[in-house]
Amino acid sequence: xxxxxxxxxxxxxxxxxxxxxxxxxxxxxxxxxxxxxxxxxxxxxxxxxxxxxxxxxxxxxxxxxxxxxxxxxxxxxxxxxxxxxxxxxxxxxxxxxxxxxxxxxxxxxxxxxxxxxxxxxxxxxxxxxxxxxxxxxxxxxxxxxxxxxxxxxxxxxxxxxxxxxxxxxxxxxxxxxxxxxxxxxxxxxxxxxxxxxxxxxxxxxxxxxxxxxxx
Amino acid sequence: xxxxxxxxxxxxxxxxxxxxxxxxxxxxxxxxxxxxxxxxxxxxxxxxxxxxxxxxxxxxxxxxxxxxxxxxxxxxxxxxxxxxxxxxxxxxxxxxxxxxxxxxxxxxxxxxxxxxxxxxxxxxxxxxxxxxxxxxxxxxxxxxxxxxxxxxxxxxxxxxxxxxxxxxxxxxxxxxxxxxxxxxxxxxxxxxxxxxxxxxxxxxxxxxxxxxxxx
Numbered sequence: 001x002x003x004x005x006x007x008x009x010x011x012x013x014x015x016x017x018x019x020x021x022x023x024x025x026x027x028x029x030x031x032x033x034x035x036x037x038x039x040x041x042x043x044x045x046x047x048x049x050x051x052x053x054x055x056x057x058x059x060x061x062x063x064x065x066x067x068x069x070x071x072x073x074x075x076x077x078x079x080x081x082x083x084x085x086x087x088x089x090x091x092x093x094x095x096x097x098x099x100x101x102x103x104x105x106x107x108x109x110x111x112x113x114x115x116x117x118x119x120x121x122x123x124x125x126x127x128x129x130x131x132x133x134x135x136x137x138x139x140x141x142x143x144x145x146x147x148x149x150x151x152x153x154x155x156x157x158x159x160x161x162x163x164x165x166x167x168x169x170x171x172x173x174x175x176x177x178x179x180x181x182x183x184x185x186x187x188x189x190x191x192x193x194x195x196x197x198x199x200x201x202x203x204x205x206x207x208x209x210x211x212x213x214x215x
Numbered sequence: 216x217x218x219x220x221x222x223x224x225x226x227x228x229x230x231x232x233x234x235x236x237x238x239x240x241x242x243x244x245x246x247x248x249x250x251x252x253x254x255x256x257x258x259x260x261x262x263x264x265x266x267x268x269x270x271x272x273x274x275x276x277x278x279x280x281x282x283x284x285x286x287x288x289x290x291x292x293x294x295x296x297x298x299x300x301x302x303x304x305x306x307x308x309x310x311x312x313x314x315x316x317x318x319x320x321x322x323x324x325x326x327x328x329x330x331x332x333x334x335x336x337x338x339x340x341x342x343x344x345x346x347x348x349x350x351x352x353x354x355x356x357x358x359x360x361x362x363x364x365x366x367x368x369x370x371x372x373x374x375x376x377x378x379x380x381x382x383x384x385x386x387x388x389x390x391x392x393x394x395x396x397x398x399x400x401x402x403x404x405x406x407x408x409x410x411x412x413x414x415x416x417x418x419x420x421x422x423x424x425x426x427x428x429x430x
Contacts, residue, residue, distance in 0.1 A: 005349035006249050007258075008281040008324040008357045012225030031248040034221050034376040035260045036338045042224075043258070043334075045250045066223040102360060109223040119334045119343060123251045126258060126341070128334060134220035142223045144359065161249040 011145035011162070013102050014122075015079045016044050016067040017194035020055045024090040024102030027052040028080030030145050030162055032064050032122075040131040042111055045124045049158040051084040053125055060115045062129055063101040068108030068140030073152045075104060077205020080160075081183040092206075099133025108140040124161065152204065153188060182207045186215070218245040221377065226360035230280040230294045230319050232261050232305075235270045239317030242267040243295030246339075246376055247279050250367065255346040257328055260339045262374040266299040268340055276332045277344055278316040283323030283355030288367045290319060292420020295375075296398040307421075314348025323355040339376065344376050368403060392430035397422045401430070 017026030031045035044064060046053045056062045067075060078092050092103040099112035113129025120126075141150075145162065156163040178193040179186045183205035187193050193212065200209045238291060246260035259279065261268045271277045290301065293307050304418025309320040311333035314327035328344025335341075358367075373377040393408040394401045404406050408427065415424045 001255075001346065001348055002350040003255065005281070005324040005326055005351055006255065006257075008227070008283075008347075008351070009247055009249060009279075009326075009357045010225055010227030010357055012223070013247065026320075031250065032224060033226065033248055033260065034224060035246065035341060036336050037338065037376050040218065040221065041259070041336055042221075042411070045248065064224075068223075111220055111224075115413055117334055117336070119332055119341065121256055121332070121343065122254065124242040126250060126334065126343070128336065128341070131216065131221075133216055135217040136220055136223070142225050142361075144225045144361075146357075146359075161252050163252055193353050214310070215316040 001040050005013050006016060006162070013143040013145060013148050014044075014055075015067065015077060015107070016046060016052060016062055016073065017065065017104070018052065018055045018059050018062045019102065019194050020051070020084065023088065025052060025055055025084035026065075026079055026089060026102070027084065030073065030077050030160065035128060040134075041116070041128055042131060043128050045125055045126050046134045047124050049159050052057055055084070056127060057113065057125075061101055062113055063098065063103045063116065064111045064129060065104035065107035065111070066109040066111070067104070067143045068138065069143050069147060070140050071104075071106045071143065073148075073204055074206040075106060076152075077183045077202065077207070079206050086130070096137075098121065098135070104159065107134045108138055108142060110134065122158075153185065178205055178212045179215050180205060181211050220322055223395065226377070228282045228291060228358045228360060228363050229259075230282065230322070231267060231277055231292065232260060232272075232280065232319070233267065233270045233274050233277045234317065234319050235299065239269060240270055240299035241280075241317070242252070242299065243291050243348060250343060255349075256331070256343055257326055257346060258341055258343050260341050260376060264351075264374050271330065271342060272298070276316055277328055277330065277342060277383050278313065278318045279326045279328070280319035280322035281324040281326070282319070282358045283353065284358050284362060285355050286319075286323065288363075288419055289421040290321060291363065291367075292398050292417065292422070296420050309353075313350070317333045320352070323353055323357060324351045326347065329371060331339050338374070369398065393427045394430050395420060395422055396426050396428045402427065
């Protein structure tokens, strides 16, 4: 079996969010798809280890914020590489409340759902949601997973369905490789990493230069 | 609710196939996503009205052929706008047998699955499949649904989750609008439709010029 074939499936880049006892929380996701058109239903797949999973189980509701190519890529790191149990992710990212649920204000569109069914797998829950509200937030091309990998040069966290352990980038300008210890982003610029300004931040998860380690 | 928000979800273009009593059959699908990475599982959503649905229920197996940007767009029409009950679709499209299942030879990759769970909705079945075989068939960029709509100018059949009734194209060169009665493709070329050669065929479903009707 050649697992690279899985990478040929096309995805978008989303934040799936809900309430955690009145506080907004969520996580980055790629696996979302419309299932029926009338009534409109959408399925999302969320890892059991994601705190968002248990919050969706508790509220019975989730929202999908669809990120655009012009959405701040830092949103992906904020929602993808840390737990909502430990961090108030929406403190770092502007939220809007739509259809009674928190969504990412910088997304290009949102879909709000009531959970009407679910399917459990060994590691993920597939939630089926009946759409209760949806709208376009701004004109933008939706960010695809391919765009995130090829243009933003982003990586996948270990609990993503699409994670491949052999994900590697290229060397930085001085022949040494530096990776962000938070999100796995590998620096690929022409300027040697050591010569980058001290206020350099990871373009994916916005962590400071000090979060980078030599590979 | 603004249903245009659903169009911001990103999809690929796939043929989901299986055996129908020893004969290969399948249908075009957009809704496929990886659910878990180890063991690898993939979910697909197939309308109850698609003959492929009952064939998957009977065999307990399905294959996903991932179409590339250079795959023949006629494959989408062959598998998307006619029923495998009436037509031997693989008579018109070259097949390869991979992991005991028929796949589209002109795809860029394939994934073969055993059904391990399913979730029923009002109109679609979401099949969860454990991957038993997968490989790349040729180097190509996977075709996205956006590419299919924007570059191939393709439409969606009425039983697709992503179908929107207001899908319309532009006028043809003589100010009249001609649409393919089989797949709904709207002719948009500069040459007036009447002046097209008699061997003109619908670029999406390969039907002859006579299948077009004035709108």
